[in-house]
Amino acid sequence: MALFEAVLELADDHLVLGHRLSEWCGHAPMLEEDLALPNMALDLIGTARTLYDHAAKLEGRGRDEDALAYLRGEREYRNLLLCERPNGDFAHTMLRQLYFAAFMQPYWTAALGSADETIAGVAGKAVKEMAYHIRHAGEWVIRLGDGTEESAARMQEAVVELHPYTGELFEEGAAGDVAELPSRAVMRGAWTATLQPIFAEALLQMPEVPYPQTGGRSGLHGEGLGHLLAEMQSVYRAHPGASW
Amino acid sequence: MTETPLWEVFIRPRNGLAHKHVGSLHAADEVLALQAARDVYTRRGEGVSIWVVPSVAITASDPDHAAENFEPTADKIYRHPTFYDIPDDVGHM
Numbered sequence: 001m002a003l004f005e006a007v008l009e010l011a012d013d014h015l016v017l018g019h020r021l022s023e024w025c026g027h028a029p030m031l032e033e034d035l036a037l038p039n040m041a042l043d044l045i046g047t048a049r050t051l052y053d054h055a056a057k058l059e060g061r062g063r064d065e066d067a068l069a070y071l072r073g074e075r076e077y078r079n080l081l082l083c084e085r086p087n088g089d090f091a092h093t094m095l096r097q098l099y100f101a102a103f104m105q106p107y108w109t110a111a112l113g114s115a116d117e118t119i120a121g122v123a124g125k126a127v128k129e130m131a132y133h134i135r136h137a138g139e140w141v142i143r144l145g146d147g148t149e150e151s152a153a154r155m156q157e158a159v160v161e162l163h164p165y166t167g168e169l170f171e172e173g174a175a176g177d178v179a180e181l182p183s184r185a186v187m188r189g190a191w192t193a194t195l196q197p198i199f200a201e202a203l204l205q206m207p208e209v210p211y212p213q214t215g216g217r218s219g220l221h222g223e224g225l226g227h228l229l230a231e232m233q234s235v236y237r238a239h240p241g242a243s244w
Numbered sequence: 245m246t247e248t249p250l251w252e253v254f255i256r257p258r259n260g261l262a263h264k265h266v267g268s269l270h271a272a273d274e275v276l277a278l279q280a281a282r283d284v285y286t287r288r289g290e291g292v293s294i295w296v297v298p299s300v301a302i303t304a305s306d307p308d309h310a311a312e313n314f315e316p317t318a319d320k321i322y323r324h325p326t327f328y329d330i331p332d333d334v335g336h337m
Contacts, residue, residue: 030248032269032280039283136279143272 003116004058005078005175008068009217011051012079015069016225017100018044019232023087033090036136040097043129047122054118070236074226075219078173082165084216084225091151091158094140098198099162101133103169106190110182119180138198145202152203159204167212174217250299251277253284255291263295271296 021041028034052065063071082100087093108130111123145155170185177183199206215221236242248270254263266285271277277296286294305313317323 030270032271032284035287036280036283039287132282136283139275139279143276 001059002175002178003180004055006173006178006181007051007055007058007119009078009173009175010181011048011055011068012077013083013100014044014048014051016077016079016228017083017096018042018048019228020084020087021093021097024093029090037093040129040133040136043126043133047126047129050118050122054122066236070233074221074229077216077221077225077229078219079216079221079225080165080168081213081216081222082162082168084221084228085162085165086224088158088161089154090140091144091154092162094137094144095155095158095162097133098137098141098195099166099169101130101137102191102194103187105130105134105194106187107182107184110187114180114182116180134194138194141198141204142202145199145204155202156204160207163207164209164211164213167209168214168216171214171217248272251281251296252299252302253277253281254295254297255281255285256293257291259292263293266290268299274298 018041021037021044024034024037025041026034028037048069049065052068056063056065056068080100082096085092085096105127108123108126111119112127114120114123141155144151146152147155169191170188172184195206249272250268251271251274252268253266255266256263269277269280269284271280274296278294281294281296285291
């Protein structure tokens with residue numbers, strides 16, 4: 001069951017972050033971003049669906065992707081705390097996306113050679129999507145960081161607030177090391193290499209983090225996740241099994 | 245966002261065809277304009293290449309000159325290639 005749990009963790013990361021991005025739909029500062037953010041949300045939710053479906057089959061207890069996504073409570077969700085952080089302002093959203101994509105891009109690249117065909121398949125699609133998320137979010141981080149006094153201050157605030165959540169990216173989940181998935185710790189080099197030039201151009205300092213925030217993988221979440229799930233799951237729970 | 249520049253977007257649907265004007269968008273600079281064009285105009289697999297051009301770089305003909313610009317061609321039907329039979333081997337022109 002270690003693979004099931006590891007795939008479920010990944011699926012939770014993608015669904016929760018995808019849902020967060022989708023909250024911008026109709027609220028983005030300009031029409032162009034109002035399309036770009038849901039585009040990225042749909043990339044993540046698409047990946048989540050394939051992973052949930054795969055996890056359901058690995059588990060083999062009759063649950064399907066909907067049961068895994070909509071019928072588990074907050075304590076059963078295993079997503080990274082980074083993924084559930086509130087959208088905040090545009091600086092927060094773009095930095096959160098950059099942190100996540102800069103990790104997932106090398107992760108999926110390593111997963112291309114997985115012995116698990118579904119995982120290798122997801123990786124093939126996701127590497128291209130993550131490359132775009134890095135580019136899109138990175139260009140915004142650069143422009144906000146090296147923009148006006150106001151945007152620079154907000155960008156640096158976002159770094160200070162979100163950086164403590166990045167350590168959890170590199171921790172193995174509750175399932176531990178699984179042969180079919182890449183080791184997370186080794187991604188730090190690639191992650192830092194992606195961020196450094198962006199931070200340099202954005203005139204941002206990468207802070208030291210004495211006390212990293214972790215706990216998502218053991219189901220210990222911030223208070224925001226409960227609200228997110230309540231909204232996301234309400235339709236399914238009111239109308240179980242409904243279809244379009 | 246009133247000072248955000250306007251860009252015209254051109255998409256090439258596939259190799260061998262010309263870029264075609266598809267619309268416009270607002271973006272702060274050319275890099276963000278390209279990204280926005282990708283997100284706004286290629287969501288359904290519309291293209292393989294994107295051009296963005298600052299709208300201010302386009303000089304347009306004056307609608308008041310439409311009569312003198314375009315109407316003189318109306319009676320010169322001999323300029324249309326409809327008097328020639330195109331051999332089948334030529335294919336799509």
